Amino acid sequence: MSNNSVARGRRSAKRKKPDGNKNYGLGKKLLEAAHRAVDQFYGRDSHYNTRATHKKRMVVFVNFCRYHGINDARKIDRECVLQFGSYIKARLESDYEWPDGTVDQRISVAYAHNAISTVNILMKAFRGDDALKVSGKQVLGVCRQSVRVRPIEADVVDTQYAADQAIANGFERGAAVMRLARAWGMRVRECILQDLDRMKREIEATGEATILEGCKGGRRSKDRTIRATEFRMEALNYAIEVRPEGSRNLLSEADTVKSFLLSEVNPCRQFLKFSGVPHFRELRAGFAQDVYEEVMAGPSPLKEAIRDKIMDRVAREEVARQLGHNRVSVASAYVGGTRNAA
Known part of the structure; x- marks a missing residue:
């Protein structure tokens, strides 16, 4: 057997088999899997606006996971969700700067609550339970501010x-x-x-x-x-x-x-x-x-x-x-x- 054949054999032996259960079997990439999870949760033929809204907001959570080295939804635990809540809470006060210099802009109370809600829905879609569900009010320390003050413009x-x-x-x-x-x-x-x-x-x-x-x-x-x-x-x-x-x-x-x-x-x-x-x-x-x-x-x-x-x-x-x-x-x-x- 030639040296080249031996080398090829060794490389083949070391090659890892793809993990079919990554992201609960919904895809290799976390964001891609998250989209599929929400589609399955609501159904692809209904709740179009709801699904589109969650998909838009879940990018914030996926980016947060990437910064913390998480690329598999199975590794997301309660501590991770609570840390995300702390990160969102910090953005209520001012812009948030990551160690690499990336800056996330300040957000409103309403958006902060919506971000937490999206994570709750996403993890339920992945896991099939509410084990990681958190309260936006408890995590953020503030309630939604949804009292209208401007006149209605719908004569x-x-x-x-x-x-x-x-x-x-x-x-x-x-x-x-x-x-x-x-x-x-x-x-x-x-x-x-x-x-x-x-x-x-x-x-x-x-x-x-x-x-x-x-x-x-x-x-x-x-x-x-x-x-x-x-x-x-x-x-x-x-x-x-x-x-x-x-x-x-x-x-x-x-x-x-x-x-x-x-x-x-x-x-x-x-x-x-x-x-x-x-x-x-x-x-x-x-x-x-x-x-x-x-x-x-x-x-x-x-x-x-x-x-x-x-x-x-x-x-x-x-x-x-x-x-x-x-x-x-x-x-x-x-x-x-x-x-x-x-």
Whole structure:
């Protein structure tokens, strides 16, 4: 046997077999595996926006792991997650500089909580349990600051103008999403997937409709009923008019939520901004303010100081219910806080 053959044999003997279980068998690279884990956790055919958001935020955690020499999700333990929490907390105070000179910019409290939430979801997706789940409040030492202070910019007239512009440019179904969001307080995904026929039947029977399809984070509840008004019926009837033939919602047989967002919803953002409405979520805020002011028979806290604490609480509970939330505190993100209460 030649010396070359012996050398080749030795190299072959030393070569390590690939570890098929690395990153729980989801890929060689941590970021690649993390993407697959989240896709499997939520399903590739649903929760498009949620998955995209987590994938964008998880880059921060993956980079943190790399700086600490971790390239396998199986090696991530509770200590690692807590250290990440400390790193995120440090970025609340100022920019964070790594030993190699790389600087990570300062972040907001809301983003810090979202970063912790993404890690919790990611590790549950990898492991299948909540063993490494941590509390954002405990790790960061601060709560989210989500009390709205600026006036709502989603006037009904401005919304209708934006919808008219969308229609003129061939985005009839995008206009339907605008109108449904403003009239019924639905999220974009809820507008897209809502069973319009069911809503119509419920209104004919009870005068109210329930928001069920496409709800965020499993918040589907039969308690989320909304009274039909002339304004809301106009939005619903228009959506029924422009939906694809044979469909119960705004999607055609060839559509997915992702393709609909790209082809119909995203192009309509320019019409909203041109009309003075910053984004689709603002339409939901406009609905929330309508609900609050209807219950209070007066202006929201964004317009005047609160005069009746008891009715303010009742109005916030109604806003939270109709928006599909379980917490009254969420209403503050839409209609303003209670600090001005008399």
